Amino acid sequence: MIVVEEYVVPDSRSESRLMDFAALHFKSLPSRSSSKKAIKRGEILVDGVESSAVTILKPGEKVTLVDLGLTPPKAYELKLEVLFEDDFMAIINKPAGIPVSGNRYKTVVNALSFNLQQSGEADALKWPKPVHRLDVPAQGLLIVAKTAGSLMQLGKQFQERKIRKRYRAIVAGKTKASGNIQMPVNEQDAVTEYQTVSFARSLKTGYLSLVDLRPLTGRKHQLRIHMADLGHPIVGDKTYTTDQPLLKGKGLFLCAVELDFDHPVLQTKVHVSINHPDKFDALLRREAERWKKYKG
Numbered sequence: 001m002i003v004v005e006e007y008v009v010p011d012s013r014s015e016s017r018l019m020d021f022a023a024l025h026f027k028s029l030p031s032r033s034s035s036k037k038a039i040k041r042g043e044i045l046v047d048g049v050e051s052s053a054v055t056i057l058k059p060g061e062k063v064t065l066v067d068l069g070l071t072p073p074k075a076y077e078l079k080l081e082v083l084f085e086d087d088f089m090a091i092i093n094k095p096a097g098i099p100v101s102g103n104r105y106k107t108v109v110n111a112l113s114f115n116l117q118q119s120g121e122a123d124a125l126k127w128p129k130p131v132h133r134l135d136v137p138a139q140g141l142l143i144v145a146k147t148a149g150s151l152m153q154l155g156k157q158f159q160e161r162k163i164r165k166r167y168r169a170i171v172a173g174k175t176k177a178s179g180n181i182q183m184p185v186n187e188q189d190a191v192t193e194y195q196t197v198s199f200a201r202s203l204k205t206g207y208l209s210l211v212d213l214r215p216l217t218g219r220k221h222q223l224r225i226h227m228a229d230l231g232h233p234i235v236g237d238k239t240y241t242t243d244q245p246l247l248k249g250k251g252l253f254l255c256a257v258e259l260d261f262d263h264p265v266l267q268t269k270v271h272v273s274i275n276h277p278d279k280f281d282a283l284l285r286r287e288a289e290r291w292k293k294y295k296g
Contacts, residue, residue, distance in 0.1 A: 004129075004148060005065040005155045009057045018046060018063070019053035026065050027132050027155050034101060038065065067148065072127040076110035083272050087119045088150045088265045089143065090128065091272050096139040096251050100130050112144060119146040132158055135221065137236070140167070140256025141272060145264075153264035158218060166258035167213040167223055168276040170283060171232040172244040174199055174207035181226045185219035192216065192226045200284040201291035204245040208235065208287055210280065223254065235283070250279050 007025050009016070022035040022044055029035045035044070042050045045064045046057065057063065081093035092115065094100065094108055101109040112128040119125070124147050131143045131154040143163075145151035157163045181192040197210040209232065213223050221240070227233055228240035235253040238246065258273040 003064055004067050004151050006152070007063050007159075009059050009061045009063060011059045016057050017053065018044065018051055018055040018057060021057055021063060022065070025063070025159075027158050029065070031102065033103065037103075043067070067125065072113065073110045074105065075114045076106055077114050078106070078111040080108070080111055080115045082115055083141065083274065084270065085116060087121050088147050088263070089131075089145055089154065090116050091259065091270075092142050092144060093274060094134050094138075094140060094142045094256075096137055096277075099136045100134055100142065108142065116144070116146065121147045121149075123148040125151065131155060132163075132218070133220070134256060135224070135252070135254070137252035138254045138256065139277060140254075141165075141259050141274065142256070143259065143261075147265075150264040154261075157261055157264070161216065161218075163259065163261040165215060165256060166273075167215070168197075168255050168257045168280070169211055169213055169223070169227070170235045170253040170280055171209050171211055171227050172202075172205040172207075172235060172241075172247075173209065173232045175209040175211055175230075175232050179230075181230060183226060183229055185217075185222050185225050188217075188219055190215075190217045190219045190222050190226065192223060194227075198284070200288040201295070202287040203290055203294060204247060204287075208284060210284065247283070250283065253280060253283065255280075 005026050019036060023032040029038055036053055038044050039053050043066055046055060047061050082090060084091040099107050101107050116128050128144045128146050129151060131145050134142050143154060145154055175196045178195045184190060193214040195212045197212060200208045202208045215222050224234055224237050224240050233241040233244055235247050236251050255276050257276055260271050263270050
């Protein structure tokens with residue numbers, strides 16, 4: 001049995017069920033459904049004891065996610081772009097439209113063993129595991145652990161907000177030069193910094209803005225919710241676009257383009273960056289040309 005992640009329940013006035021706590025804290029469990037299944041399999045322990053999803057946690061209790069050495073998933077033969085890899089971890093470019101994990105065959109988790117080398121370390125995981133989440137329609141950099149030690153250390157860095165991420169997006173409307181968004185997401189504190197890169201005129205939205213987004217917290221759908229609340233929803237976001245025309249047909253214009261953090265074992269600096277997808281430039285160019293054609 002390998003300890004994957006571990007957290008101590010903090011002092012709080014409100015009670016928390018094990019199910020809710022696991023879904024919120026464990027980075028290697030990307031959804032409530034996966035947290036529920038892990039509890040059923042006995043992979044989440046409270047002070048070393050198996051518990052039910054509705055168990056009420058008490059301050060000071062230790063909640064642990066363990067790897068019981070279950071059967072590895074069947075490999076999904078999808079070629080992934082691997083930006084970095086060693087015996088401890090890897091960074092891949094997740095394609096848009098592919099879920100990181102879930103109760104299906106075509107996931108990034110199932111494709112990892114097809115693309116990455118098995119670690120030779122003593123605490124090697126039976127199969128590589130993503131350390132964090134990335135929305136299904138989004139593309140970009142995803143950190144993957146290949147050993148139990150790396151999974152623990154990277155999870156700790158995420159918890160302590162030491163992993164710096166930058167996203168590139170196209171949003172509706174004309175944004176300010178820069179800004180700091182502090183609005184709760186799912187009743188939790190959430191902070192996002194943004195900086196405008198460029199503009200293009202658009203017949204449907206007046207302007208489109210190319211922006212860099214830096215989440216200082218890691219809430220689910222944080223960037224999408226924050227930009228929509230600001231009045232500048234991310235182009236192609238069917239969930240959070242309400243007061244702007246939805247430009248359809250090319251997916252969500254959101255990509256994780258840069259990562260900065262400390263290597264979980266070697267303690268060296270890791271920096272990986274990619275360009276935003278070609279479709280970003282194509283959309284801005286097309287919208288600018290249409291504006292010029294019809295508005296002069």
